[in-house]
Amino acid sequence: MYREYLAKTTELLREATGLEDVLITDGGDHADVASTAAFALAKQEKKNPALIAKDIVEKISANPKSAGIEVSCKGPYINFVFGADYVAESVAAARKETYGQLPEKTEKVIIEHTSANPNGPLHVGHIRNTVIGDTLVRVFRKAGYPVEAQYYLNDMGRQIAIVAWGVKNLHYEREEGEKGDEFIVRHYVEANKIAKEKPEIEPEFDLMMEKIEAGDEETVKLFHDSVDICAEGIKETLASMNVHHDRFVRETTFLWDGSMAEVLGRIEKMPDTQFDGKMMYLDLSKQGFGNRYVLRRSNGTSVYAARDLAFHLWKNTQCDRSIDVLGADHKLIGSQLQTTLSLIGERPPEIVNFEFVSLPEGSMTTRGGVFITADELIAETKKRALEEVTVRRPELSAEEREKIANAVAVGAVRYDIVKVSAEKSTVFDWKEALDFERQSAPYAQYAHARACSILEKAKEEGGFAECYEFSDSYEIALAKHIAQFPYVIEKVVVELRPHLLATYVRDLADLFNSFYRFDPVLKAEGKVRDARLTLVDACRNTLHQALDVLGIEALESM
RNA sequence: GGACAUGUAGCCAAGUCAGGAUAUGGCAUCAGCCUCCUAAGCUGAAGAUCUAGGGUUCGAAUCCCUACAUGUCCGCCA
Numbered sequence: 001m002y003r004e005y006l007a008k009t010t011e012l013l014r015e016a017t018g019l020e021d022v023l024i025t026d027g028g029d030h031a032d033v034a035s036t037a038a039f040a041l042a043k044q045e046k047k048n049p050a051l052i053a054k055d056i057v058e059k060i061s062a063n064p065k066s067a068g069i070e071v072s073c074k075g076p077y078i079n080f081v082f083g084a085d086y087v088a089e090s091v092a093a094a095r096k097e098t099y100g101q102l103p104e105k106t107e108k109v110i111i112e113h114t115s116a117n118p119n120g121p122l123h124v125g126h127i128r129n130t131v132i133g134d135t136l137v138r139v140f141r142k143a144g145y146p147v148e149a150q151y152y153l154n155d156m157g158r159q160i161a162i163v164a165w166g167v168k169n170l171h172y173e174r175e176e177g178e179k180g181d182e183f184i185v186r187h188y189v190e191a192n193k194i195a196k197e198k199p200e201i202e203p204e205f206d207l208m209m210e211k212i213e214a215g216d217e218e219t220v221k222l223f224h225d226s227v228d229i230c231a232e233g234i235k236e237t238l239a240s241m242n243v244h245h246d247r248f249v250r251e252t253t254f255l256w257d258g259s260m261a262e263v264l265g266r267i268e269k270m271p272d273t274q275f276d277g278k279m280m281y282l283d284l285s286k287q288g289f290g291n292r293y294v295l296r297r298s299n300g301t302s303v304y305a306a307r308d309l310a311f312h313l314w315k316n317t318q319c320d321r322s323i324d325v326l327g328a329d330h331k332l333i334g335s336q337l338q339t340t341l342s343l344i345g346e347r348p349p350e351i352v353n354f355e356f357v358s359l360p361e362g363s364m365t366t367r368g369g370v371f372i373t374a375d376e377l378i379a380e381t382k383k384r385a386l387e388e389v390t391v392r393r394p395e396l397s398a399e400e401r402e403k404i405a406n407a408v409a410v411g412a413v414r415y416d417i418v419k420v421s422a423e424k425s426t427v428f429d430w431k432e433a434l435d436f437e438r439q440s441a442p443y444a445q446y447a448h449a450r451a452c453s454i455l456e457k458a459k460e461e462g463g464f465a466e467c468y469e470f471s472d473s474y475e476i477a478l479a480k481h482i483a484q485f486p487y488v489i490e491k492v493v494v495e496l497r498p499h500l501l502a503t504y505v506r507d508l509a510d511l512f513n514s515f516y517r518f519d520p521v522l523k524a525e526g527k528v529r530d531a532r533l534t535l536v537d538a539c540r541n542t543l544h545q546a547l548d549v550l551g552i553e554a555l556e557s558m
Numbered sequence: 559g560g561a562c563a564u565g566u567a568g569c570c571a572a573g574u575c576a577g578g579a580u581a582u583g584g585c586a587u588c589a590g591c592c593u594c595c596u597a598a599g600c601u602g603a604a605g606a607u608c609u610a611g612g613g614u615u616c617g618a619a620u621c622c623c624u625a626c627a628u629g630u631c632c633g634c635c636a
Contacts, residue, residue: 023578025577029579030579036577039578076579157635157636159635160636251636276634280634290561292633292634294633294634297634303634303635304636308636327630328629328630330636331561331563332562332631332632333636353563355563355564356630389598392598408598420571420572421571424563425564425628427570432585435584435585436598437585438583438599439570439583440598445598446598453596458595503583507583510583514600517601520594523594558596
């Protein structure tokens with residue numbers, strides 16, 4: 001109901017002040033929402049802002065449309081407190097299974113994320129992309145958009161040539177139970193090592209790149225087999241994190257179907273396109289870029305940037321809105337891509353950038369074999385979770401404990417990543433990753449499990465009647481936060497900042513835990529008991545829906 | 559050298575885009591709470607002149623300028 005009441009308040013303020021922007025802010029401790037419009041009017045009318053605020057409050061109070069909203073002022077601040085109807089309606093809405101789902105839209109969205117080179121396992125840097133991307137996919141779906149999640153699979157670049165060279169020349173045996181990505185990365189690391197020691201093999205990589213470009217059958221098979229083995233392992237990792245892509249798009253597609261040549265043909269005619277033999281680049285200095293945006297090599301072969309242009313043109317034919325999740329190292333090339341697409345009159349993608357994750361000893365590199373894999377991180381977190389659940393719930397079967405530990409581990413990993421805003425670079429810290437206290441997924445999962453447990457017991461005791469009469473401050477604070485969930489979904493979609501959702505869930509769990517501590521539910525009597533049980537159910541469902549959107553399992557018991 | 563991002567308590571973050579009320583949390587520290595719905599919990603204490611210096615404003619963590627620090631990028635790699 002928050003969105004509705006916010007709109008209503010805005011309307012009331014507009015009518016009372018004549019302002020278009022009514023300067024609504026969060027009310028903090030004072031109110032549900034507040035307005036600082038009196039300051040703005042004070043300047044215009046050269047009057048004391050406190051007096052203006054008083055006038056506005058009187059005007060709004062006299063307006064019959066303000067029923068259910070208590071308006072007051074404290075000095076120049078105009079405060080709005082939403083009343084009992086708001087609380088009741090909000091709690092009722094939150095009990096519906098689809099709570100938070102916004103009206104269906106027709107605008108189709110493609111979100112591309114992860115898209116790591118298939119030369120090794122996903123590491124803790126890559127999965128920041130994955131978690132941000134998958135959370136966005138889930139939020140957009142919750143917000144009513146048809147969404148396709150895509151993984152752009154590099155199946156022909158230099159890194160892949162190095163992998164393919166390794167597969168062709170090293171003849172490694174795949175170990176029993178070894179994942180495809182683990183198997184492939186051994187080749188990649190070793191081939192890089194050899195290339196460093198013997199630079200004379202470099203031309204072999206170049207030759208392979210020329211061959212794949214030309215569509216040489218044997219080379220294509222070698223590349224694609226290597227990529228597929230690795231991708232199979234990557235998919236397993238993604239699945240273990242509750243991440244699913246609707247489509248894997250191969251980079252070679254755009255080379256072979258002629259679409260890359262077509263877009264290069266369009267760019268050839270642009271005034272700022274420069275040539276140096278066969279080599280072609282775009283001079284983007286007018287747009288503020290200092291370097292050459294190379295689109296064709298002097299030997300005539302294609303570059304990543306050119307294939308990427310074709311890929312994005314294709315995506316544009318498939319959707320109304322295209323969003324890419326890219327790491328800090330792709331910032332420059334991302335904005336060059338956007339600029340170039342705009343120059344040729346095409347819609348550029350929206351780009352969500354995130355900063356790097358490094359290790360305390362420095363940055364991670366697949367090439368150097370310096371990284372913590374996502375699999376290791378999850379396994380380690382799961383081990384820790386299993387210890388914890390074994391101590392807490394010794395009576396549970398091994399199977400149940402395993403299931404809980406897994407959900408806790410995946411949740412903890414995802415939450416730790418999504419809770420930090422994307423523009424912040426971070427240093428991976430085991431201690432923090434394995435901390436299951438307050439600002440973590442298990443904290444929210446635990447609140448959910450507590451709510452489930454209360455409802456389960458209530459059921460055993462004969463159930464309860466719906467009741468929406470709340471008077472206690474813990475009840476009202478919780479209900480009012482529950483009311484904001486759809487607003488948060490909308491905000492994340494508009495701002496493309498999934499960490500807001502993590503903050504929301506944490507606050508919701510906080511409020512529930514305080515309520516749990518101070519307001520006995522099952523021991524209360526009559527209407528109070530009914531109302532509290534109704535509220536617990538609303539909170540349970542809101543936590544469940546919010547955790548779903550974060551890709552975290554809402555455990556019923558832990 | 560240039561571009562982009564970041565700088566908030568011992569540590570890690572929120573708040574910054576759309577300037578307003580005593581700057582919000584967590585970890586660590588200290589003091590409490592399990593005869594009471596799961597203590598992965600709750601309560602309290604202590605801890606910040608929001609990197610520094612200018613400016614705009616009635617009002618700045620938030621906007622502008624400068625400096626410093628950190629990260630990333632600046633390849634006929636992806």
